[in-house]
Amino acid sequence: MTADPSPYRFTHRHLLGIEDLSPQDIVHLLDLADSYVALNRRAEKKQNTLHGRTQINMFFESSTRTRTSFELAGKRLGADVINMSPTTSAIKKGETLIDTAATLNAMHPDVLIVRHPDSGAVKLLANAVNAAVINAGDGSHEHPTQALLDALTIRRRLGTLSGLTVAICGDIAHSRVARSNILLFNTMGVRVRLVAPPTLLPTKADRYGVEVHHNMREGLKDVDIVMMLRLQTERMQGSFVPSEREYFQFYGLDYEKLAVAKPDALIMHPGPMNRGIEIDSEVADDINRSVILDQVEMGVAIRQACLEVLARNLDNPEHNQ
Amino acid sequence: MARIADLSIKKHKAGRVAYLNARLIDPASGLDEIGGLISDGDNIADLGAGITADGLAEDIEQIDATGLVLAPGLVDMRAHLREPGFEHQETIHSGSRSAAVGGITTIACMPSTNPPIDDVALVHFIERRARETSLVKVHPIAAITRARKGEQLTEIGLLQEAGAVAFSDGLNTIMNANVLRRALSYGTIFDAMFIHHPEDMNLSGSGSMNSGEISTRLGLPGMAPESEAIMAARDVRLAEMTGGRLHLAHVTTAETIDIVRRAKARGVRVTADTAPHYVALNENAVGDYLTFAKVRPPLRSEDDRQAVVAGLRDGAIDAIASDHAPHDQDSKRQPFVQAAFGIVGLETMLPLVLELVHNEHLTLARALETVTSAPADLLKLRAGRLAKDGPADLVLIDLEAPWRIDSKAFQSKSKNSPFDGRPVQGRAVRTVISGRTVFDLSSEG
Numbered sequence: 103m104t105a106d107p108s109p110y111r112f113t114h115r116h117l118l119g120i121e122d123l124s125p126q127d128i129v130h131l132l133d134l135a136d137s138y139v140a141l142n143r144r145a146e147k148k149q150n151t152l153h154g155r156t157q158i159n160m161f162f163e164s165s166t167r168t169r170t171s172f173e174l175a176g177k178r179l180g181a182d183v184i185n186m187s188p189t190t191s192a193i194k195k196g197e198t199l200i201d202t203a204a205t206l207n208a209m210h211p212d213v214l215i216v217r218h219p220d221s222g223a224v225k226l227l228a229n230a231v232n233a234a235v236i237n238a239g240d241g242s243h244e245h246p247t248q249a250l251l252d253a254l255t256i257r258r259r260l261g262t263l264s265g266l267t268v269a270i271c272g273d274i275a276h277s278r279v280a281r282s283n284i285l286l287f288n289t290m291g292v293r294v295r296l297v298a299p300p301t302l303l304p305t306k307a308d309r310y311g312v313e314v315h316h317n318m319r320e321g322l323k324d325v326d327i328v329m330m331l332r333l334q335t336e337r338m339q340g341s342f343v344p345s346e347r348e349y350f351q352f353y354g355l356d357y358e359k360l361a362v363a364k365p366d367a368l369i370m371h372p373g374p375m376n377r378g379i380e381i382d383s384e385v386a387d388d389i390n391r392s393v394i395l396d397q398v399e400m401g402v403a404i405r406q407a408c409l410e411v412l413a414r415n416l417d418n419p420e421h422n423q
Numbered sequence: 424m425a426r427i428a429d430l431s432i433k434k435h436k437a438g439r440v441a442y443l444n445a446r447l448i449d450p451a452s453g454l455d456e457i458g459g460l461i462s463d464g465d466n467i468a469d470l471g472a473g474i475t476a477d478g479l480a481e482d483i484e485q486i487d488a489t490g491l492v493l494a495p496g497l498v499d500m501r502a503h504l505r506e507p508g509f510e511h512q513e514t515i516h517s518g519s520r521s522a523a524v525g526g527i528t529t530i531a532c533m534p535s536t537n538p539p540i541d542d543v544a545l546v547h548f549i550e551r552r553a554r555e556t557s558l559v560k561v562h563p564i565a566a567i568t569r570a571r572k573g574e575q576l577t578e579i580g581l582l583q584e585a586g587a588v589a590f591s592d593g594l595n596t597i598m599n600a601n602v603l604r605r606a607l608s609y610g611t612i613f614d615a616m617f618i619h620h621p622e623d624m625n626l627s628g629s630g631s632m633n634s635g636e637i638s639t640r641l642g643l644p645g646m647a648p649e650s651e652a653i654m655a656a657r658d659v660r661l662a663e664m665t666g667g668r669l670h671l672a673h674v675t676t677a678e679t680i681d682i683v684r685r686a687k688a689r690g691v692r693v694t695a696d697t698a699p700h701y702v703a704l705n706e707n708a709v710g711d712y713l714t715f716a717k718v719r720p721p722l723r724s725e726d727d728r729q730a731v732v733a734g735l736r737d738g739a740i741d742a743i744a745s746d747h748a749p750h751d752q753d754s755k756r757q758p759f760v761q762a763a764f765g766i767v768g769l770e771t772m773l774p775l776v777l778e779l780v781h782n783e784h785l786t787l788a789r790a791l792e793t794v795t796s797a798p799a800d801l802l803k804l805r806a807g808r809l810a811k812d813g814p815a816d817l818v819l820i821d822l823e824a825p826w827r828i829d830s831k832a833f834q835s836k837s838k839n840s841p842f843d844g845r846p847v848q849g850r851a852v853r854t855v856i857s858g859r860t861v862f863d864l865s866s867e868g
Contacts, residue, residue, distance in 0.1 A: 121640075198753060198757065221712070221758070221760065222642075222712030222758055222759045223758035225712065226757075241643075242642035243641060243642030243643075278642060281640075305636075305645050306635055306639055309639075310639070
């Protein structure tokens with residue numbers, strides 16, 4: 103006789119990266135987020151899942167949409183949410199990240215949402231606090247909630263993840279969004295192609311279980327999803343690519359390049375977009391194909407799901423340090 | 424006596440001491456036999472299989488070294504002692520205690536100080552501080568260029584006369600080929616040795632670890648291994664062009680080692696060293712942003728690590744240096760990109776070198792040669808040998824003793840070691856300098 107499979111439980115204390123998540127974890131978060139999408143479309147959106155809890159959004163790097171998304175997610179779940187931008191406070195005065203963590207910890211927050219310009223910094227901070235930590239982007243490393251919201255967007259539009267082919271295009275070398283997405287897609291059975299000039303690809307990208315292309319027309323052929331990445335303006339002045347117009351010519355998404363993808367291929371972008379550089383405005387605004395605003399909506403729901411699963415473990419003594 | 428001697432030991436001249444029943448190993452002469460060694464004052468009076476307890480004069484102190492190796496004290500040709508300028512990280516005194524525990528009897532210290540050792544007065548300062556505060560012998564390495572900026576040459580002749588044993592700008596590559604060319608060329612007058620850090624700083628950019636699969640996974644900026652080989656190739660050509668003495672510091676890639684090997688074969692005056700961490704670790708040690716594994720040059724791929732071992736075996740790499748680079752906690756408890764480069768190494772060099780022997784990568788004689796006579800010869804020091812009338816700078820080694828590296832127990836002021844907790848085999852049990860025991864593991868204290 104086989105025993106009943108033990109019921110699923112989200113066991114992580116923090117959400118630091120897709121790398122730590124199993125396929126079950128990902129499906130669980132997507133399912134839970136689906137229910138929040140429905141709730142968020144109602145007039146009465148407020149829940150009390152995080153009632154009495156304190157959530158601090160610590161953004162060591164500027165952000166509007168991600169921070170707002172986390173703030174809404176926390177408030178809709180009933181948490182008290184505070185925003186901090188340490189770039190303007192202690193960090194400028196020479197306080198180390200560990201000092202900041204210790205100071206914050208003494209205020210007994212329950213959840214910390216952290217974005218930091220250095221890879222690995224969120225984990226360093228997570229190791230020094232008692233609160234649950236969600237990585238809202240660390241350097242060029244991971245941005246797990248972005249990958250989850252992208253997966254949710256795709257699953258709701260196309261009904262599945264497994265078996266699809268996605269092309270991730272643009273500045274992959276410096277992109278945490280690309281890394282988290284590659285990990286998630288690999289875990290969920292989505293085929294990944296990376297399309298970028300060699301200067302914007304990380305070393306040994308081919309060892310990531312992905313196909314690498316330097317030509318958009320080859321890379322986009324028959325794909326189900328085209329995911330464009332933002333190219334930072336400071337990387338366009340001759341250091342990584344020669345100019346904006348040359349980049350658009352060869353790597354900007356327009357209808358001509360898109361023609362080789364599947365006819366109903368989805369177009370995604372994590373925002374904010376550089377119109378006319380990595381994406382043509384017409385394509386970005388094509389309501390039949392562009393799901394860029396869906397991504398924003400899914401972002402709030404995914405973050406609610408992440409907050410909920412971490413809140414379940416907040417009082418678990420196994421997780422206290 | 425306590426485990427580590429205090430400085431008052433330097434006031435008294437050593438008497439006569441006999442080390443008996445030891446396995447005498449002198450890599451320079453090929454000596455490897457059971458026997459004894461007698462020191463008289465600062466020097467070795469006699470050694471060999473014939474020296475036993477029988478017939479020894481009564482006033483000779485006898486130390487039974489049965490089961491132990493008696494070798495020349497280790498010579499560390501590159502360590503950062505941080506004094507003057509960074510005394511919160513290390514001082515000549517604390518570094519010398521750390522060295523004594525590690526079986527090291529001579530240190531050549533790097534000019535990465537503040538002010539840098541680029542002036543005769545600084546050479547004198549180091550020598551005075553060493554006389555006053557160091558348990559081990561310390562020799563300064565002076566800068567090649569003023570303020571280590573890679574522009575104007577230092578007073579190479581005067582610095583060498585004052586006691587500088589070599590010249591180096593530390594981790595600052597001299598990017599201007601003409602500056603290094605002039606240094607190598609001018610240095611031929613004094614047969615000065617230039618220790619250069621081969622790294623094309625433009626190519627490695629702002630990287631913080633080896634570029635490869637792991638840097639990609641961690642999202643860390645990488646340093647291309649080619650940045651080392653490209654600079655090494657340039658440096659070798661400059662040595663060839665000038666006839667100057669070039670020594671490449673911490674070579675870490677297969678390609679670099681091959682460049683050195685081929686240059687030696689055609690008679691270029693080039694030598695090289697590596698450090699224990701490039702033999703004992705590869706880039707995987709960075710793991711999950713372990714800043715103690717952040718070092719320059721970075722830990723490389725496994726293929727490169729194996730090439731370093733092969734280079735030590737066939738002599739393409741002449742010596743092993745600790746590359747001791749002490750950093751305080753605040754410099755390392757940082758996001759990886761912001762953390763300082765460097766690993767403390769004085770107390771872990773010997774056990775890590777012995778790993779190569781236990782793993783049968785090197786013979787014991789060759790392993791010890793890389794840390795005794797080879798670096799001593801490069802620096803032209805009277806050290807690193809068991810020789811009659813030579814200095815009685817000795818180490819007694821228990822080759823087999825299993826132990827675990829414990830960075831909290833380090834004598835160094837800094838504990839930035841990726842080897843904390845590593846099980847190792849073999850260690851110094853007694854360190855002797857100028858005939859005086861400065862460290863004795865068996866003593867209480």
